[in-house]
Amino acid sequence: xxxxxxxxxxxxxxxxxxxxxxxxxxxxxxxxxxxxxxxxxxxxxxxxxxxxxxxxxxxxxxxxxxxxxxxxxxxxxxxxxxxxxxxxxxxxxxxxxxxxxxxxxxxxxxxxxxxxxxxxxxxxxxxxxxxxxxxxxxxxxxxxxxxxxxxxxxxxxxxxxxxxxxxxxxxxxxxxxxxxxxxxxxxxxxxxxxxxxxxxxxxxxxxxxxxxxxxxxxxxxxxxxxxxxxxxxxxxxxxxxxxxxxxxxxxxxxxxx
Numbered sequence: 001x002x003x004x005x006x007x008x009x010x011x012x013x014x015x016x017x018x019x020x021x022x023x024x025x026x027x028x029x030x031x032x033x034x035x036x037x038x039x040x041x042x043x044x045x046x047x048x049x050x051x052x053x054x055x056x057x058x059x060x061x062x063x064x065x066x067x068x069x070x071x072x073x074x075x076x077x078x079x080x081x082x083x084x085x086x087x088x089x090x091x092x093x094x095x096x097x098x099x100x101x102x103x104x105x106x107x108x109x110x111x112x113x114x115x116x117x118x119x120x121x122x123x124x125x126x127x128x129x130x131x132x133x134x135x136x137x138x139x140x141x142x143x144x145x146x147x148x149x150x151x152x153x154x155x156x157x158x159x160x161x162x163x164x165x166x167x168x169x170x171x172x173x174x175x176x177x178x179x180x181x182x183x184x185x186x187x188x189x190x191x192x193x194x195x196x197x198x199x200x201x202x203x204x205x206x207x208x209x210x211x212x213x214x215x216x217x218x219x220x221x222x223x224x225x226x227x228x229x230x231x232x233x234x235x236x237x238x239x240x241x242x243x244x245x246x247x248x249x250x251x252x253x254x255x256x257x
Contacts, residue, residue, distance in 0.1 A: 002066075007112045009066040009080055009119075012055055016067050019076050021048045023099030033097045035134040035159045035166065061085065068096070068112045070103065077103045080116050082129075090127035090175075092120055098213055110143050117147065117178065127175045134159040135167040148181045149173045 002009040023029045024041035034040035044218040055065045066080035078098035084094040094116055098109040120126050129151070133140045136159075141151070157165040236250050 002115050003071060004111045004115050006071060006106070006108050006117065007077070008071050009112060009115055010069060012052075012065045012079075014052060014056065015074060016079075017048050017052045019067075019099060020052075020079065021045055023078075023097065024048070026099070026101075028101060029097070029099050031135060031161070032140075035136065035161045039197065046120050061087070062236055066116070068098065068108070075100070077108060080112050082116065082120060085120075085124070085126070087124075090125070092124075092126055093121075094129055094131045105139075110147060113143075114147055117173065121175055125175075128172055129174040129212065130170065132170045134161065135169050136161060136164075138244055141169060141171075144171045147173075148175075148177055194249055205234050 001011075015044075017198040021043070023033075024043045026041070029043040058064055063081065063083035065079060065081040067076055068080055069075060070077050072085070078096065080094075080096040082092045082094050083137075094113065096109055096113045096116065098104060117129055120129055131144070133156070135141075135142070145151070150173065151169060152172045153170045155168040155170075158168040159166040195243055
C-alpha cells in the first residue's frame, strides 16, 4: 500500500469492478478521462469482467493497476496504473482517473499521480515516465506541469470531442528532474510511505484547482477494460493486446483531479 495525505494506492481487487463499471458509464468521467472515447465507455458489465480477468493477473514488472482510496474516509474514489514498462529503456506510461466526482478539484488526483511517480522512480529506478491528455483538459495539463512534467509534443487534431478537434498533448518527466524537485523541496525523501510511517512531503500540495483526469489503464487505448486504463489519462498495459474492438485514443485518463 502506498499512502499520502489525501489518497492511498492499493492493489486491485475483484470487487473493484463495480466501481469501474459505474465510472465508465458516467458521461462526465468518460469526457474528462478519455475525451469521450467510446473505447473507454459506455461499457458492459461483461466487458469489465473480461478486463478484470486480465488486470488481476498483470505482472508488476510490466504493468499494474491500483485502486485509489480516500485516506480520510477509506472509500474507493479512482484508479491508477502504469504500463508499457521497458526495463531496458527505463520508461513507463502512467494513468490516473478519479471516478468519484465529489473528489474532483480537491487535489486527490494530483497526489495519486505523485505517489505513482515516486513509486516508479523509487522502486524501479526508471529514467523516464510519460502520460498524455487532450488539449481541452486544461486542468490536467496544469496539474502535470505543477508535478514536474514537461509538455514534449502534440499530435495535432488527433482527438474528436463534441464535433470539435483537439490536440493530444504528450508530457514526460525524467528521473533527474524528479530528483532535483525533491532536493529543491528540502531534501525530503520521495520514497513511498508505508502505513504508519508517513514522512511529511515538503512539496506543495495541489489546491482546489484540479478536476478529474484520466490516464489509466482502463479505457486506454489499450483500454484495461479496455485494457489500458486511461491517460493517456487512459493508457495502461504494458505490451498488452487491446480488448477486441478497442483502439488507441488519448491516453488521457488523466483527468485532473
